[in-house]
Amino acid sequence: MSFDEDVLKNAREQAAVLANALPFLRRYAGDTIVVKYGGHAMGEAALAEAFGHDIALLKLVGVNPVVVHGGGPQINAMLERLAIRSQFVDGLRITDAAMVDVIEMVLSGSVNKQVAELVNRAGALAVGISGKDGGLIRARKLTRTVRDPDSRIERVLDLGFVGEPERIDTRVLYALSGSGLIPVIAPVGQGADGQTYNINADTAAGAVAGALNATRLLMLTDVPGVLDENKQLIPELTAEQARRGIESGMISGGMIPKVETCLEAVRAGARAAVILDGRVPHAVLLELFTSAGPGTIIRAD
Ligand SMILES: Nc1ncnc2c1ncn2[C@@H]1O[C@H](COP(=O)(O)OP(=O)(O)O)[C@@H](O)[C@H]1O
Ligand SMILES: CC(=O)N[C@@H](CCC(=O)OP(=O)(O)O)C(=O)O
Numbered sequence: 001m002s003f004d005e006d007v008l009k010n011a012r013e014q015a016a017v018l019a020n021a022l023p024f025l026r027r028y029a030g031d032t033i034v035v036k037y038g039g040h041a042m043g044e045a046a047l048a049e050a051f052g053h054d055i056a057l058l059k060l061v062g063v064n065p066v067v068v069h070g071g072g073p074q075i076n077a078m079l080e081r082l083a084i085r086s087q088f089v090d091g092l093r094i095t096d097a098a099m100v101d102v103i104e105m106v107l108s109g110s111v112n113k114q115v116a117e118l119v120n121r122a123g124a125l126a127v128g129i130s131g132k133d134g135g136l137i138r139a140r141k142l143t144r145t146v147r148d149p150d151s152r153i154e155r156v157l158d159l160g161f162v163g164e165p166e167r168i169d170t171r172v173l174y175a176l177s178g179s180g181l182i183p184v185i186a187p188v189g190q191g192a193d194g195q196t197y198n199i200n201a202d203t204a205a206g207a208v209a210g211a212l213n214a215t216r217l218l219m220l221t222d223v224p225g226v227l228d229e230n231k232q233l234i235p236e237l238t239a240e241q242a243r244r245g246i247e248s249g250m251i252s253g254g255m256i257p258k259v260e261t262c263l264e265a266v267r268a269g270a271r272a273a274v275i276l277d278g279r280v281p282h283a284v285l286l287e288l289f290t291s292a293g294p295g296t297i298i299r300a301d
Helices: 003-025 045-060 073-082 097-121 171-178 201-211 239-248 253-267 285-287
Strands: 032-037 064-069 128-130 137-147 154-168 182-186 188-190 195-196 216-221 270-278 296-299
Touching: 003 195, 003 285, 032 045, 032 137, 045 064, 045 097, 045 182, 045 285, 064 097, 064 171, 064 270, 097 128, 097 154, 097 182, 097 188, 097 195, 128 171, 128 188, 128 285, 137 195, 154 201, 171 182, 195 216, 195 239, 201 216, 201 239, 239 253, 253 270, 253 296
Parallel strands: 032 064, 032 216, 064 182, 128 182, 137 188, 154 195, 216 270
Antiparallel strands: 137 154, 188 195, 270 296
Protein backbone atom coordinates (compact mmCIF):
# COMPACT_ATOMS: atom_id res chain seq x y z
CA MET A 1 0.00 0.00 0.00
CA SER A 2 1.30 3.46 -0.86
CA PHE A 3 1.60 6.17 1.76
CA ASP A 4 -1.55 7.92 0.46
CA GLU A 5 -3.60 4.72 0.59
CA ASP A 6 -2.40 4.13 4.15
CA VAL A 7 -3.47 7.61 5.25
CA LEU A 8 -6.84 7.18 3.55
CA LYS A 9 -7.40 3.78 5.17
CA ASN A 10 -6.63 5.19 8.63
CA ALA A 11 -8.93 8.16 8.05
CA ARG A 12 -11.77 5.83 6.97
CA GLU A 13 -11.25 3.71 10.06
CA GLN A 14 -11.33 6.79 12.26
CA ALA A 15 -14.53 7.99 10.58
CA ALA A 16 -16.12 4.57 11.16
CA VAL A 17 -15.14 4.68 14.85
CA LEU A 18 -16.74 8.12 15.17
CA ALA A 19 -19.91 7.03 13.38
CA ASN A 20 -20.18 3.89 15.54
CA ALA A 21 -19.78 6.01 18.65
CA LEU A 22 -22.82 8.14 17.80
CA PRO A 23 -25.52 6.07 19.54
CA PHE A 24 -23.37 5.91 22.68
CA LEU A 25 -22.56 9.59 22.65
CA ARG A 26 -26.27 10.41 22.33
CA ARG A 27 -27.11 8.36 25.41
CA TYR A 28 -26.87 11.26 27.88
CA ALA A 29 -27.53 14.22 25.57
CA GLY A 30 -29.41 16.92 27.49
CA ASP A 31 -28.74 15.20 30.83
CA THR A 32 -26.90 16.60 33.82
CA ILE A 33 -23.93 14.60 35.07
CA VAL A 34 -22.30 15.69 38.33
CA VAL A 35 -18.70 14.55 38.72
CA LYS A 36 -16.92 14.58 42.07
CA TYR A 37 -13.21 14.89 41.36
CA GLY A 38 -11.26 13.89 44.47
CA GLY A 39 -8.03 15.44 45.60
CA HIS A 40 -6.15 12.14 45.23
CA ALA A 41 -7.15 11.83 41.57
CA MET A 42 -5.51 15.17 40.73
CA GLY A 43 -1.98 14.03 41.47
CA GLU A 44 -0.86 12.65 38.13
CA ALA A 45 -0.55 15.01 35.15
CA ALA A 46 -1.59 12.57 32.40
CA LEU A 47 -4.63 11.45 34.40
CA ALA A 48 -5.65 15.01 35.11
CA GLU A 49 -5.33 15.88 31.44
CA ALA A 50 -7.53 12.89 30.51
CA PHE A 51 -10.10 14.07 33.07
CA GLY A 52 -10.19 17.54 31.47
CA HIS A 53 -10.72 15.96 28.06
CA ASP A 54 -13.57 13.78 29.36
CA ILE A 55 -15.44 16.75 30.81
CA ALA A 56 -14.93 18.84 27.67
CA LEU A 57 -16.16 15.98 25.50
CA LEU A 58 -19.30 15.59 27.59
CA LYS A 59 -20.19 19.22 26.91
CA LEU A 60 -19.48 18.76 23.23
CA VAL A 61 -21.96 15.88 22.97
CA GLY A 62 -24.78 17.81 24.62
CA VAL A 63 -24.36 16.71 28.24
CA ASN A 64 -24.35 19.29 31.03
CA PRO A 65 -21.40 18.30 33.21
CA VAL A 66 -21.01 19.91 36.64
CA VAL A 67 -17.72 19.29 38.46
CA VAL A 68 -17.38 19.39 42.25
CA HIS A 69 -13.79 18.98 43.33
CA GLY A 70 -12.07 18.00 46.56
CA GLY A 71 -8.56 18.84 47.63
CA GLY A 72 -7.90 16.95 50.86
CA PRO A 73 -4.23 16.17 50.05
CA GLN A 74 -3.66 19.75 48.86
CA ILE A 75 -5.12 21.10 52.13
CA ASN A 76 -2.92 18.67 54.09
CA ALA A 77 0.18 19.93 52.27
CA MET A 78 -0.64 23.58 52.99
CA LEU A 79 -1.51 22.92 56.65
CA GLU A 80 1.76 21.03 57.03
CA ARG A 81 3.69 23.99 55.63
CA LEU A 82 1.96 26.16 58.19
CA ALA A 83 2.64 23.59 60.94
CA ILE A 84 -1.09 23.15 61.62
CA ARG A 85 -2.17 19.62 62.53
CA SER A 86 -5.41 18.06 61.26
CA GLN A 87 -7.65 15.57 62.97
CA PHE A 88 -10.37 13.58 61.21
CA VAL A 89 -13.60 12.06 62.50
CA ASP A 90 -15.30 9.63 60.09
CA GLY A 91 -13.39 11.17 57.18
CA LEU A 92 -14.29 14.75 58.18
CA ARG A 93 -11.57 17.25 59.01
CA ILE A 94 -12.14 19.04 62.33
CA THR A 95 -11.87 22.66 61.23
CA ASP A 96 -11.06 25.54 63.57
CA ALA A 97 -11.21 29.26 62.78
CA ALA A 98 -7.60 29.51 61.58
CA MET A 99 -7.97 26.42 59.39
CA VAL A 100 -11.15 27.48 57.67
CA ASP A 101 -9.32 30.46 56.10
CA VAL A 102 -6.51 28.25 54.83
CA ILE A 103 -8.96 25.66 53.53
CA GLU A 104 -10.96 28.26 51.65
CA MET A 105 -7.75 29.64 50.15
CA VAL A 106 -6.67 26.21 48.95
CA LEU A 107 -10.05 24.95 47.72
CA SER A 108 -11.57 28.11 46.21
CA GLY A 109 -8.17 29.47 45.20
CA SER A 110 -5.50 27.23 43.78
CA VAL A 111 -7.35 23.92 43.43
CA ASN A 112 -10.52 25.42 41.94
CA LYS A 113 -8.55 27.29 39.30
CA GLN A 114 -6.39 24.26 38.52
CA VAL A 115 -9.42 22.07 37.88
CA ALA A 116 -11.14 24.71 35.73
CA GLU A 117 -7.88 25.06 33.80
CA LEU A 118 -7.78 21.31 33.09
CA VAL A 119 -11.16 21.57 31.37
CA ASN A 120 -10.31 24.84 29.63
CA ARG A 121 -7.10 23.40 28.24
CA ALA A 122 -9.19 20.67 26.64
CA GLY A 123 -11.03 23.31 24.64
CA ALA A 124 -14.16 23.82 26.73
CA LEU A 125 -15.07 26.81 28.88
CA ALA A 126 -15.11 26.04 32.58
CA VAL A 127 -15.92 28.59 35.26
CA GLY A 128 -14.53 28.01 38.74
CA ILE A 129 -16.82 29.07 41.57
CA SER A 130 -17.23 28.14 45.22
CA GLY A 131 -20.41 27.20 46.99
CA LYS A 132 -20.45 30.78 48.28
CA ASP A 133 -20.92 32.24 44.78
CA GLY A 134 -24.44 32.98 43.63
CA GLY A 135 -25.72 31.63 46.94
CA LEU A 136 -25.09 28.13 45.57
CA ILE A 137 -24.54 26.30 48.87
CA ARG A 138 -26.23 27.61 51.99
CA ALA A 139 -24.53 25.66 54.77
CA ARG A 140 -25.17 24.99 58.42
CA LYS A 141 -22.87 23.67 61.10
CA LEU A 142 -22.62 19.90 61.04
CA THR A 143 -22.95 18.09 64.32
CA ARG A 144 -21.93 14.52 65.00
CA THR A 145 -22.97 12.38 67.92
CA VAL A 146 -20.71 9.56 68.99
CA ARG A 147 -21.49 6.80 71.47
CA ASP A 148 -18.80 5.82 73.93
CA PRO A 149 -18.31 2.06 73.34
CA ASP A 150 -17.89 1.34 77.08
CA SER A 151 -20.38 3.60 78.83
CA ARG A 152 -22.72 3.76 75.76
CA ILE A 153 -23.19 7.44 76.63
CA GLU A 154 -23.77 9.66 73.59
CA ARG A 155 -21.96 12.95 73.23
CA VAL A 156 -21.99 15.66 70.61
CA LEU A 157 -18.66 16.16 68.86
CA ASP A 158 -17.75 19.69 67.90
CA LEU A 159 -16.20 19.63 64.42
CA GLY A 160 -15.76 23.41 64.36
CA PHE A 161 -16.52 25.02 61.01
CA VAL A 162 -17.45 21.84 59.20
CA GLY A 163 -20.71 22.44 57.42
CA GLU A 164 -23.38 20.52 55.61
CA PRO A 165 -25.48 21.86 52.75
CA GLU A 166 -28.79 23.20 54.01
CA ARG A 167 -30.09 24.53 50.72
CA ILE A 168 -28.78 24.53 47.15
CA ASP A 169 -29.67 27.42 44.88
CA THR A 170 -29.22 25.98 41.41
CA ARG A 171 -29.68 29.26 39.51
CA VAL A 172 -25.99 29.95 39.02
CA LEU A 173 -25.50 26.40 37.69
CA TYR A 174 -28.35 26.67 35.18
CA ALA A 175 -27.11 30.11 34.14
CA LEU A 176 -23.61 28.77 33.45
CA SER A 177 -24.64 25.46 31.87
CA GLY A 178 -27.28 27.18 29.74
CA SER A 179 -24.62 29.55 28.38
CA GLY A 180 -22.37 26.74 27.23
CA LEU A 181 -20.12 26.95 30.30
CA ILE A 182 -19.10 24.20 32.71
CA PRO A 183 -19.40 24.96 36.44
CA VAL A 184 -16.47 23.78 38.56
CA ILE A 185 -17.37 24.01 42.24
CA ALA A 186 -15.18 24.25 45.35
CA PRO A 187 -16.88 22.65 48.38
CA VAL A 188 -17.11 25.72 50.57
CA GLY A 189 -20.46 27.01 51.80
CA GLN A 190 -21.84 30.00 53.62
CA GLY A 191 -24.08 30.02 56.67
CA ALA A 192 -27.10 32.28 57.13
CA ASP A 193 -24.87 34.41 59.39
CA GLY A 194 -22.16 34.74 56.74
CA GLN A 195 -19.84 32.16 58.31
CA THR A 196 -17.71 30.15 55.89
CA TYR A 197 -17.98 26.38 56.25
CA ASN A 198 -15.67 23.61 55.09
CA ILE A 199 -17.83 20.95 53.45
CA ASN A 200 -16.68 17.48 52.57
CA ALA A 201 -16.48 17.48 48.77
CA ASP A 202 -18.47 14.26 48.46
CA THR A 203 -21.28 15.75 50.52
CA ALA A 204 -21.28 18.92 48.43
CA ALA A 205 -21.34 16.91 45.18
CA GLY A 206 -24.22 14.78 46.43
CA ALA A 207 -26.29 17.80 47.43
CA VAL A 208 -25.68 19.44 44.05
CA ALA A 209 -26.54 16.21 42.19
CA GLY A 210 -29.76 15.81 44.17
CA ALA A 211 -30.84 19.42 43.64
CA LEU A 212 -30.17 19.18 39.88
CA ASN A 213 -31.92 15.78 39.63
CA ALA A 214 -28.75 14.62 37.90
CA THR A 215 -28.89 11.51 35.77
CA ARG A 216 -25.63 10.37 37.35
CA LEU A 217 -23.43 11.39 40.23
CA LEU A 218 -19.96 10.05 39.46
CA MET A 219 -17.67 9.84 42.49
CA LEU A 220 -14.08 9.51 41.27
CA THR A 221 -11.81 8.11 43.94
CA ASP A 222 -8.64 6.08 44.45
CA VAL A 223 -10.16 2.60 44.75
CA PRO A 224 -12.15 0.58 42.15
CA GLY A 225 -15.39 1.18 44.07
CA VAL A 226 -16.79 -0.11 47.35
CA LEU A 227 -14.86 -3.26 48.27
CA ASP A 228 -16.06 -6.11 50.48
CA GLU A 229 -14.11 -7.84 53.30
CA ASN A 230 -12.13 -9.79 50.67
CA LYS A 231 -11.29 -6.61 48.76
CA GLN A 232 -13.63 -7.61 45.94
CA LEU A 233 -15.64 -4.94 44.12
CA ILE A 234 -19.32 -4.72 45.06
CA PRO A 235 -21.01 -3.86 41.71
CA GLU A 236 -24.29 -2.65 43.21
CA LEU A 237 -24.93 -1.49 46.76
CA THR A 238 -28.36 -1.20 48.37
CA ALA A 239 -29.12 1.14 51.26
CA GLU A 240 -29.39 -1.84 53.60
CA GLN A 241 -26.00 -3.28 52.53
CA ALA A 242 -24.43 0.15 52.97
CA ARG A 243 -25.84 0.50 56.49
CA ARG A 244 -24.52 -2.93 57.48
CA GLY A 245 -21.14 -2.23 55.84
CA ILE A 246 -20.70 0.95 57.86
CA GLU A 247 -21.83 -0.72 61.09
CA SER A 248 -19.46 -3.67 60.65
CA GLY A 249 -16.51 -1.42 59.75
CA MET A 250 -16.20 -2.90 56.25
CA ILE A 251 -16.86 0.64 54.99
CA SER A 252 -14.68 3.11 56.88
CA GLY A 253 -12.83 6.44 56.73
CA GLY A 254 -13.48 8.59 53.67
CA MET A 255 -15.69 5.88 52.17
CA ILE A 256 -18.36 6.55 54.82
CA PRO A 257 -19.28 10.09 53.66
CA LYS A 258 -18.98 8.88 50.07
CA VAL A 259 -21.53 6.09 50.45
CA GLU A 260 -23.81 8.18 52.68
CA THR A 261 -23.71 10.92 50.10
CA CYS A 262 -24.67 8.59 47.26
CA LEU A 263 -27.66 7.36 49.25
CA GLU A 264 -28.71 10.91 50.08
CA ALA A 265 -28.24 12.07 46.46
CA VAL A 266 -30.52 9.37 45.04
CA ARG A 267 -33.03 10.02 47.81
CA ALA A 268 -32.99 13.74 46.95
CA GLY A 269 -33.51 13.30 43.21
CA ALA A 270 -30.42 11.98 41.41
CA ARG A 271 -31.20 8.90 39.29
CA ALA A 272 -28.09 6.95 40.33
CA ALA A 273 -24.66 7.42 41.87
CA VAL A 274 -21.49 5.54 40.96
CA ILE A 275 -18.30 5.25 43.02
CA LEU A 276 -15.53 4.54 40.54
CA ASP A 277 -11.78 4.45 40.09
CA GLY A 278 -10.44 7.89 39.16
CA ARG A 279 -6.96 6.39 38.71
CA VAL A 280 -8.11 4.83 35.43
CA PRO A 281 -7.54 7.21 32.50
CA HIS A 282 -10.85 8.42 31.01
CA ALA A 283 -12.82 6.89 33.90
CA VAL A 284 -15.73 9.25 33.16
CA LEU A 285 -16.07 8.28 29.49
CA LEU A 286 -15.58 4.60 30.27
CA GLU A 287 -18.37 4.72 32.82
CA LEU A 288 -20.87 6.64 30.72
CA PHE A 289 -20.27 5.40 27.20
CA THR A 290 -18.87 1.87 27.43
CA SER A 291 -19.57 -1.33 29.30
CA ALA A 292 -16.00 -1.38 30.61
CA GLY A 293 -16.41 1.16 33.38
CA PRO A 294 -17.44 -0.84 36.41
CA GLY A 295 -17.63 0.82 39.76
CA THR A 296 -20.20 0.49 42.53
CA ILE A 297 -23.63 1.77 41.53
CA ILE A 298 -26.21 2.99 44.04
CA ARG A 299 -29.68 3.46 42.55
CA ALA A 300 -32.81 5.14 43.72
CA ASP A 301 -35.10 2.50 45.29
N1 LIG B 1 -15.15 -0.80 51.85
C1 LIG B 1 -14.29 0.06 51.29
N2 LIG B 1 -14.08 0.01 49.96
C2 LIG B 1 -13.20 0.86 49.36
N3 LIG B 1 -12.49 1.82 50.01
C3 LIG B 1 -12.67 1.94 51.34
C4 LIG B 1 -13.58 1.07 52.04
N4 LIG B 1 -13.56 1.42 53.35
C5 LIG B 1 -12.68 2.44 53.48
N5 LIG B 1 -12.13 2.78 52.28
C6 LIG B 1 -11.15 3.85 52.09
O1 LIG B 1 -11.80 4.99 51.52
C7 LIG B 1 -10.86 5.67 50.70
C8 LIG B 1 -11.59 6.62 49.76
O2 LIG B 1 -12.02 7.77 50.48
P1 LIG B 1 -11.16 9.15 50.41
O3 LIG B 1 -9.74 8.86 50.79
O4 LIG B 1 -11.89 10.17 51.19
O5 LIG B 1 -11.21 9.42 48.85
P2 LIG B 1 -11.23 10.78 47.99
O6 LIG B 1 -10.03 11.56 48.42
O7 LIG B 1 -11.18 10.26 46.60
O8 LIG B 1 -12.55 11.44 48.32
C9 LIG B 1 -10.11 4.53 50.04
O9 LIG B 1 -8.85 4.92 49.58
C10 LIG B 1 -10.03 3.49 51.15
O10 LIG B 1 -8.82 3.62 51.86
C1 LIG C 1 -15.06 18.66 56.18
C2 LIG C 1 -13.97 18.10 55.30
O1 LIG C 1 -13.39 17.07 55.62
N1 LIG C 1 -13.67 18.78 54.17
C3 LIG C 1 -12.65 18.38 53.26
C4 LIG C 1 -12.81 19.18 51.98
C5 LIG C 1 -11.96 18.67 50.84
C6 LIG C 1 -12.33 17.27 50.37
O2 LIG C 1 -13.35 16.70 50.72
O3 LIG C 1 -11.41 16.74 49.51
P1 LIG C 1 -11.26 15.22 48.99
O4 LIG C 1 -12.48 14.91 48.21
O5 LIG C 1 -10.04 15.29 48.15
O6 LIG C 1 -11.12 14.32 50.19
C7 LIG C 1 -11.25 18.57 53.87
O7 LIG C 1 -11.06 19.49 54.67
O8 LIG C 1 -10.34 17.81 53.49
